[in-house]
Amino acid sequence: MPSTTTITTGGKKCTPFLIRVMVFSPESGYKFTIEIQKACSSQNEPIWKLLFDLYKKIDGDFQEVVSVEFVAGDPNDIDKIAAITDEGMKRPQVRAFRDNVFPLVKPFGDSGSKPNADEKKKIDKAVKTAINA
Amino acid sequence: MRMASLGFTFYKWMRRLLVLMPFVFSRAGAQNKTACNAITADMRLMVRSVKINARWISKELQQQAEQVAGLGKIYDPINISAAQNLVEEACRKNEGQFEFQLLQGSTSVLVVRSDACIITDSAGKQEVAVSISPFYLRIDLFKLGNNILPVPRSSKPSFYTQVPAVIRATAPFASLYNDRRYGTSIGLSTATDLLHLPGRQEKKRNTKSMQTNLGFTGKKSLSNSFYHIGGTLELNHPLYTDSSIGWNVGVQFENGLSPIGNVSGKYIYWNLNAAVQGNSKSTLLSKYVIGTNFTFSKNSSINVQNSDPYNENRIGLFALADGRQGKSFTRLGCWFAAAMPGNNSSLHNYQQLVTRIGNSVFLGSGHNSVLVETIAGAGYTWGTAPGYNQFFAGNTQQRFLYDPVISLRNQTMQSGPLLRSIGEKEGGLATGNTSQAMDGGSFWHLNLNFSIPVKSWARPLIPDIVISETPRVTTLRTALKAQSETAKNFIYDDLVNNHDYPDNDETDKVAAAIVDKDIRPAINYLADRANVYAIKPLLLFDVCRINDRLLPGKTFTAAGLGLQLTVVIARLELGYMRTLSPADYKTSGNFFIHFVLQNFY
Known part of the structure; x- marks a missing residue:
């Protein structure tokens, strides 16, 4: 274990946060939440994510059945996600999540399986489209 | 005579209180933030403490957060988001039956942010103090008219089971x-x-x-x-x-x-x-x-x-x-x-x-x-x-x-x-x-x-915190107020899809009216005027x-x-x-x- 360290306080700043921006019931027995998360890498590089969690009513209680994490890569996506944090979700975005993302994720909630790489890609694409709607 | 004496006592008591207040509250708000959130894993500083700023926290949650954030280990910013997620999940479970409640009596806003700051002990050793601050505001819409409602007495979530x-x-x-x-x-x-x-x-x-x-x-x-x-x-x-x-x-x-x-x-x-x-x-x-x-x-x-x-x-x-x-x-x-x-x-x-x-x-x-x-x-x-x-x-x-x-x-x-x-x-x-x-x-x-x-004798319920500076400046306050816009848009969507409203501007007005009557005033009050x-x-x-x-x-x-x-x-x-x-x-x-x-x- 190192005993001495050089401190540089003028380094890159990154403050992580998580905000729940939406809880929605697209149909009876299902709920989904959308959260925006800003995480920080080991070198304090910001990582913007959109988390889509699907809940299914099982034995009277809502239980999380699928969790999708979309990591925004290009600056345009980052800007759109940051805009959701600051201004809220626009109507086309709300609609796109309900009409395009939810139907793709729901089967995994019903079957209990996890999306494979291709399916994850498809979902990511739908989330990306919804963000930019 | 008794009343006059009581009045004088009151006057003396108030004077003492007024003299003391600025001192008490200026201390409460003082904190050095210069060395916060700029620590990288390369700096190899140890995590000395992990604090969750909420009420009635369970021992289990505290221990889990310490473990995930790496208490006693080398600090790595990447662990903090995982600890944040843990706290967010606990807040979510705490809501009881988790469901869409906006039109059924209540809504809530949840934000979790963290700070990692350098602290120096008496021997000059530098370590990291992590604080995870969830802000949770539940708004009971059917009580809005009470005039007492929009003041949840703290923005810190309370873990009811404890x-x-x-x-x-x-x-x-x-x-x-x-x-x-x-x-x-x-x-x-x-x-x-x-x-x-x-x-x-x-x-x-x-x-x-x-x-x-x-x-x-x-x-x-x-x-x-x-x-x-x-x-x-x-x-x-x-x-x-x-x-x-x-x-x-x-x-x-x-x-x-x-x-x-x-x-x-x-x-x-x-x-x-x-x-x-x-x-x-x-x-x-x-x-x-x-x-x-x-x-x-x-x-x-x-x-x-x-x-x-x-x-x-x-x-x-x-x-x-x-x-x-x-x-x-x-x-x-x-x-x-x-x-x-x-x-x-x-x-x-x-x-x-x-x-x-x-x-x-x-x-x-x-x-x-x-x-x-x-x-x-x-x-x-x-x-x-x-x-x-x-x-x-x-x-x-x-x-x-x-x-x-x-x-x-x-x-x-x-x-x-x-x-x-x-x-x-x-x-x-x-x-x-x-x-x-x-x-x-x-x-x-x-x-x-x-x-x-x-x-100087008041502290806002929602503090003046910038949660992100790039790509745009977002404060905790603007993030909360943005919830009104989201609410309006998904109420619109709910009206069109589940209540046979037409997909036009008239429905937009109905959704706006619902939000403007109950949700927006309450959120604006909490964000702009409520005090802890x-x-x-x-x-x-x-x-x-x-x-x-x-x-x-x-x-x-x-x-x-x-x-x-x-x-x-x-x-x-x-x-x-x-x-x-x-x-x-x-x-x-x-x-x-x-x-x-x-x-x-």
Whole structure:
């Protein structure tokens, strides 16, 4: 274990946060939440994510059945996600999540399986489209 | 003499408090942030502490957060988001049955942010202190009209399962009250929802919306013989949506001894109560309660020898309405009662009507705005009311603007004019120590409060925190307020898809109206004006008049100074008021305290 360290306080700043921006019931027995998360890498590089969690009513209680994490890569996506944090979700975005993302994720909630790489890609694409709607 | 001494003590106490406040609160807000959130894994600093800024945190959550954040290990920013997720998940589970509730009675906003700051110990060793700060605000929409609702006493989430069961089950409400007639009194009230006792599984969803409230209340004057005990049992179906009606039926028992002019009166009464609640389309008064009650009471004067109790049956009607416009809140109330005294031939049937209107408005912007509260009212009696139901001026323990609109206290016939420079029901027309009730058959009153903010004596509920600087500057406040826009858009979507509304601008207006009526004002209030604590000097003015058919009427005027203190779960109002007129009430003033301790969660 190192005993001495050089401190540089003028380094890159990154403050992580998580905000729940939406809880929605697209149909009876299902709920989904959308959260925006800003995480920080080991070198304090910001990582913007959109988390889509699907809940299914099982034995009277809502239980999380699928969790999708979309990591925004290009600056345009980052800007759109940051805009959701600051201004809220626009109507086309709300609609796109309900009409395009939810139907793709729901089967995994019903079957209990996890999306494979291709399916994850498809979902990511739908989330990306919804963000930019 | 005693009152003058009390007034002087109050003055000394206030002076000390005012001198100390800036020191106390400047310390509370001081924190060096220069070395925060700029620490990378390469710096190889150890995590020394992990703190979750919430209430009633379980040991398990604390231990898990410490483990995930890497307590005692090399700090890595990537671990902090994982710890944040853990806290967020705990907050989410804490919400109970997790569902879309926006149109069904409540909504909530949840933000979790973290800070990692360098701390140096006495040996010069530098380590990292991690703090995880969840902000959780639950807004009960059906209580919005209460005017007390948009002030969750803290933005820190409370982990209810860790709250002692007795507190969760009884929701205690403690109070301290003082005026020169009633003396200093302490009180305790409880409210238990028998259908939703802590730990009980809710199997049937439809019982969620129904409440069966059992309440007890007790209050005793420490310096006089006055007291009050009571119990209520109420079946309540709260109002949830614009298209449904809420209702409540209840039975109430009360017994006590209270001041009536120069004498004291004993009372026992049973009250049966029924009311409906609804939303109107009016933007001025958007919520209403109308109802009826039947009261049977026994009243006697303990200062009159051989005084048999007077039985009385009373049928009442009442209507109350609330509205929130911008930064103001308005409440209107009207009460009518037809009374039938029973066992005394000298008493005849009589009727009373009381109306009252109150308004509170914030002047200025931000957390340091002036709050102006105005209450005006009038009352009239047809026939001659017995002493126990005549109108007397005086201080009151009722808080017309702040008691919930559906509370039984607001649904029973209101007392006479509010005059805080004298004690409860002390101001009458009769002079001397008469036991005969020769007091008001009608009245009017106007009361004004100006609470003046002092910037350094308040801390906003939502702090001025920048949660992100790139690609755009986002503050915690703007992130919260953005929720209104999201809410509007998914309400629109819900209306179109689930309620057959057309996909056009008209539906957009409907969604906007729903949000603008309930959600946006509450969120804006929380973000812009609510304080965790605030100490505000108060300026108080009262004017009222009582009239009678036999005696000449009297106009009372009074002015005073006070202090309003709100700290997390407590609200204190205290003040000293002097009667300016009439002359026979000018000799001494009244030191009043109204202190409530609530929301122990």
